[in-house]
Amino acid sequence: MLWKKILAVAVVTGAMLLPALAEQPQVAMYGYHSEVTVFWDPAYSFSNEIIWMHNVYETLLRYDPFTDQFQPVLAEGYERSEDGLTWTFYLRRGVKFHTGREMNAEAVKGAIERTISLGKGAWYIWDAVESIEVVDDYTVAFHLKYPAPMDLTVAACYSAFIFDPAYDHDWYLQGHDSGTGPYTIERFEGNTLMVLEKFEGYWGGWEGNHFDKVVFKTVPSPSTLRLMVESGQVDIAYQLPVSDIQALKDNPNVRIVHTPSFQNLLALFNTQKPPLDNPLVRRALAYTIPYQDVIQGVLAGYGRQARGVVPYGLWGWSDRVKQYTLSLETAKLLLSEAGYPEGGFKLLLTYVSADENERRVAELWKSQLAKLGIELEVRGMPWDSQWELGQAPDPTKRQDIFLFYWWPDYAHPHSFLSAMFQTEEEIVFNLCYYSNPLYDELITRAAELAGIDRAESINMYVEAQNVLMEDVPGVSIYDMEYVRAVNAKLQGYVDNPAYPHVVWWYNCWRG
Incomplete structure (x- = not known):
């Protein structure tokens, strides 16, 4: 197996670091919790594949x-x-x-x-x-x-790649690439393994310390990923549960890297399916999330409760946007007004099965909903299956709550406010199936003003977010901070929240 060969190089002892090793390719490994490839075509890319595409394009x-x-x-x-x-x-x-x-x-x-x-x-x-x-x-x-x-x-994270325009979509689906980056595709296995090798003709050259190959591997089990980090098989882990991060802090072979992010966790409500087609019910649910328990119990303080959809630190965030708090009393009043004084209904929440933080958030929420007579089914699914269910033609066959992360396609509030909430004829990421002409007009006008009057653009984005807070097509639960476990020997790694989870491997080496 390929990764076993990589392991043999990664764990070689100091006594074996002889000239023979210099002939071995320097290989890095990135352990990722979900599929490493969703889209192959750089013009289609809008998901996990950015972790390797930014090294190819x-x-x-x-x-x-x-x-x-x-x-x-x-x-x-x-x-x-x-x-x-x-x-x-x-x-x-x-x-x-x-x-x-x-x-x-x-x-x-x-x-x-x-x-x-x-x-x-x-x-x-x-x-x-x-x-x-x-x-x-x-x-x-x-x-x-x-x-x-x-x-x-x-400079966008998505849809700004420069590629050779001579090739069509089917060509990319065969596993080809046409980038200018330092690495090119060597081989892959489905959507769970991607191996890149250095492109000899790279304009930046190959003087100095660089990896010859980079492996991106899906490791769905957090415990397995932790062991791979501890043993040196993995140079960087996408995300580990906070309990594992705390346990690794004193490991001399592991470095914990903590940086801000522009990523948040959201719960999108199916606004086309009863009872969540009723805004009173959606508003009630927003009051049932144990926000502070999530921040402290799941994130161990590495994050903050979201205020609106735009994450903290990105322009467009404002303390003028409404924020919900846990209040079962308020939730019960709203449910009674909506005709559900005793709850009495069941909801399906889906999340990515390998994400322990999402699972724990859902379980904490489930316990609060149970106090109001609402049964929450928490269903972990592979990302492609979760997304496929969310796009089912019949709205009543879709999930009730879609739990997932959003990170920026470019460092702009429109990234958060457009794709998930603007009216869509064909469902892509508006997985709350929301449509409000006033909201659409506000964010369109705000985008037009962004290049000449940022202050007024922010005012309009704030107004648009407060429309969302009133209609509640979804709830932003928290703005996360990145906490990563990294091989202590990895050098050159810098986390850039404008390009979430991307490692610029050309700039890295193992010291």
């Missing part, structure tokens, strides 16, 4: 939310017109796609236009774009319908 810029600065990647520089309607990017020369073709302005235009035309993933981040102009071989200009922060857009 690149964007024009990369955003650092801690400094609010942009780093050049495929673009070496850029400028904005005075009216904010034209953004010009100057491309890096000498960059090759893994297909052998040159990355130039025509390719950038083709990749982005393909993403927009397909309408998949986070394609809506390009809504402001009216046209894309090839100025010359290495200069591309974006002409906008309204001023928008295009530096954030081209």
